[in-house]
Amino acid sequence: MFDMLITAQETGFMSQFGLYALPLIGSVMLTYAIFSLIKDLRKVEATKVTDRLRESGGTGPETPEERAAKASILRQRKEISGAISTALSKLSVMAALQRMLDQANIPWAAATVLINLVGLGALGSVACYFFKLELWICSSVGAGILFLPLLAIFIKRKMRLNKFMNQLPDVFELMSQSLRAGHSLANAILLISQQLPDPVRSEFARVFHEQNLGVKIEDSLKNMSKRVGLMDVSFFVTAVLIQRQTGGDLAEVLDNISGVIRERIKLFGMVKALTAEGRLSGWVLLGLPIAVFIMELVVNPEYANKLIDTEMGQYMLIGGGVAQLLGLAMIQKIVNIKV
Numbered sequence: 138m139f140d141m142l143i144t145a146q147e148t149g150f151m152s153q154f155g156l157y158a159l160p161l162i163g164s165v166m167l168t169y170a171i172f173s174l175i176k177d178l179r180k181v182e183a184t185k186v187t188d189r190l191r192e193s194g195g196t197g198p199e200t201p202e203e204r205a206a207k208a209s210i211l212r213q214r215k216e217i218s219g220a221i222s223t224a225l226s227k228l229s230v231m232a233a234l235q236r237m238l239d240q241a242n243i244p245w246a247a248a249t250v251l252i253n254l255v256g257l258g259a260l261g262s263v264a265c266y267f268f269k270l271e272l273w274i275c276s277s278v279g280a281g282i283l284f285l286p287l288l289a290i291f292i293k294r295k296m297r298l299n300k301f302m303n304q305l306p307d308v309f310e311l312m313s314q315s316l317r318a319g320h321s322l323a324n325a326i327l328l329i330s331q332q333l334p335d336p337v338r339s340e341f342a343r344v345f346h347e348q349n350l351g352v353k354i355e356d357s358l359k360n361m362s363k364r365v366g367l368m369d370v371s372f373f374v375t376a377v378l379i380q381r382q383t384g385g386d387l388a389e390v391l392d393n394i395s396g397v398i399r400e401r402i403k404l405f406g407m408v409k410a411l412t413a414e415g416r417l418s419g420w421v422l423l424g425l426p427i428a429v430f431i432m433e434l435v436v437n438p439e440y441a442n443k444l445i446d447t448e449m450g451q452y453m454l455i456g457g458g459v460a461q462l463l464g465l466a467m468i469q470k471i472v473n474i475k476v
């Protein structure tokens with residue numbers, strides 16, 4: 138009798154799950170079918186434009202910088218657009234996400250990344266709910282799948298921009314020497330893309346390939362300035378634009394910018410050394426409660442499990458974790474001095 142009752146309960150749970158899950162799955166599949174149909178209908182014109190751009194690039198194999206330049210031109214002219222991507226591109230967060238992807242040198246579209254992350258997060262939450270896990274666990278899994286890849290992209294972007302900034306003095310010195318040797322600005326940019334390592338190589342190669350595809354070199358430099366988002370690059374682009382309009386010794390201007398950037402990098406290193414104690418304190422304060430909690434689980438598990446087994450303890454853990462992250466963010470904000 139007891140086994141029959143359990144079987145009936147399981148059958149009722151599966152029936153209730155199917156009642157809610159099947160319409161949801163059907164709606165998702167129908168939406169995906171409509172999206173694929175619209176994408177296929179729009180692919181004809183996009184293929185024609187892509188073929189024209191590929192013919193203009195020559196017969197040799199394409200480099201990643203050439204592909205990025207062509208994708209940038211297509212994205213700027215809005216000749217490739219899907220139904221969902223067009224709707225999402227109107228959101229302000231899409232521009233920020235696309236800029237972060239470009240700065241991290243990840244050749245993905247922001248709308249595609251967001252759709253995939255939201256879909257995977259929802260799938261993870263539904264899977265946890267199907268295995269009868271707690272609601273807060275399901276929510277945490279969905280949030281983790283959504284935000285952890287964005288955090289990884291943000292870290293990669295920050296590391297790449299720091300490396301780019303440290304390479305700028307060498308860039309301007311090489312460009313200045315190239316201009317004094319009689320090369321044009323386009324040839325100087327090509328020389329930088331050939332002689333210096335990434336990330337400077339890929340960004341300046343992208344500028345060179347964009348102007349080869351018909352974009353004005355001034356517009357290509359402006360696009361690089363917006364894409365990178367560094368003040369020093371904006372100084373360089375402004376100097377080039379002024380020199381192209383009014384004339385002047387661009388090589389001397391580049392030497393001056395290079396000297397200023399070297400001093401800024403030196404000052405930034407001094408500030409970073411002076412604030413190292415504050416930044417280390419933030420990470421210690423974040424990791425100390427976690428280490429103490431793990432130690433309590435080993436030494437006195439009955440005492441520590443009250444935070445895991447009881448509802449009030451779970452809320453306290455969530456609140457404590459949020460407070461720890463906010464404290465770390467405040468400390469990092471205090472010690473992050475702009476130079």
